[in-house]
Amino acid sequence: MNLNLNNKYALVCGSTAGIGKATAMALANEGVQVTLIARNEEKLKATLTELPQQRQHDYIVADFSNPDELKSKVSNYISKNHGFHILVNNTGGPAGGPVFMADLDEFQKAFTQHLKCNHVLAQTVVPFMKEAGYGRIVNVISTSVKQPLDGLGVSNTIRGAVANWSKTLANELGQFGITVNNVLPGATGTERLTEIIKNKSAKSGNSEEEAAHAMKQAVPAKRFAKPEELADAITFLASERASYINGINLPVDGGRTKSL
Numbered sequence: 001m002n003l004n005l006n007n008k009y010a011l012v013c014g015s016t017a018g019i020g021k022a023t024a025m026a027l028a029n030e031g032v033q034v035t036l037i038a039r040n041e042e043k044l045k046a047t048l049t050e051l052p053q054q055r056q057h058d059y060i061v062a063d064f065s066n067p068d069e070l071k072s073k074v075s076n077y078i079s080k081n082h083g084f085h086i087l088v089n090n091t092g093g094p095a096g097g098p099v100f101m102a103d104l105d106e107f108q109k110a111f112t113q114h115l116k117c118n119h120v121l122a123q124t125v126v127p128f129m130k131e132a133g134y135g136r137i138v139n140v141i142s143t144s145v146k147q148p149l150d151g152l153g154v155s156n157t158i159r160g161a162v163a164n165w166s167k168t169l170a171n172e173l174g175q176f177g178i179t180v181n182n183v184l185p186g187a188t189g190t191e192r193l194t195e196i197i198k199n200k201s202a203k204s205g206n207s208e209e210e211a212a213h214a215m216k217q218a219v220p221a222k223r224f225a226k227p228e229e230l231a232d233a234i235t236f237l238a239s240e241r242a243s244y245i246n247g248i249n250l251p252v253d254g255g256r257t258k259s260l
């Protein structure tokens with residue numbers, strides 16, 4: 001299948017580790033010119049050197065705890081360089097814990113980092129997408145939008161808001177050749193998962209191996225996802241081949257979610 005992604009520009013957020021980094025690699029391998037975003041400049045530079053060198057990839061240092069600064073950095077980048085056909089909204093997940101114990105600050109922080117940042121990025125990149133008659137916004141969320149996950153109270157809450165923001169945006173932007181879709185990772189072998197396993201182990205008194213084994217048993221595939229498996233789904237949604245897929249939640253979870 002020819003994904004026809006040559007000559008496209010992508011802004012891939014949270015792209016120095018895990019799912020975001022694998023996505024940057026997958027898009028670059030399809031001929032996309034990628035601009036990475038994360039907080040740590042050393043990691044951004046290191047990731048840049050790992051991308052295939054046919055195109056001039058780049059990076060922006062930004063922190064998703066500050067949407068105004070993020071917006072101004074990306075706007076400035078676009079005015080000096082180029083706009084983006086593809087936006088992959090992705091950042092670090094909120095801390096775990098039961099929802100009843102969550103501080104108001106935790107909701108505020110997660111809402112800012114996830115919903116507000118996705119929103120300012122969409123507002124910043126959509127004018128170029130409209131002009132190009134081609135836009136793909138892919139939000140990396142969680143299967144918790146279909147089935148809330150135990151011990152991830154703030155995350156469950158904020159992911160629901162992002163999913164509904166995204167669906168609404170899909171309704172508004174479809175007429176311009178722009179699609180907005182959500183990818184819902186199941187347990188995926190990244191730093192984030194290592195943290196989740198540590199927390200489960202500490203809470204249950206089981207070893208980390210036992211905690212990981214129990215998580216794998218809950219998946220029909222009996223294993224964790226590789227970040228590359230998420231990246232492949234995101235890359236397909238970013239391609240011309242996915243032009244009539246709009247406003248969906250796509251679980252990439254080995255069948256773990258117990259609803260359709």
Ligand SMILES: NC(=O)c1ccc[n+]([C@@H]2O[C@H](COP(=O)([O-])OP(=O)(O)OC[C@H]3O[C@@H](n4cnc5c(N)ncnc54)[C@H](OP(=O)(O)O)[C@@H]3O)[C@@H](O)[C@H]2O)c1
Pocket residue numbers: 013014015016017018019020037038039040043062063064065090091092093094113140141142143184185186187188189190191192193
């Ligand atoms: N892995 C899983 O099992 C799983 C399952 C369901 C959902 N998810 C969700 O999928 C998303 C990606 O997960 P992942 O496992 O790939 O995460 P990860 O390995 O922890 O990578 C997170 C990336 O986001 C960047 N980042 C973190 N905080 C940031 C901030 N405040 N501003 C800008 N960039 C920031 C990190 O770089 P810097 O630290 O340099 O900024 C890094 O590049 C998260 O929302 C996660 O909750 C993951």
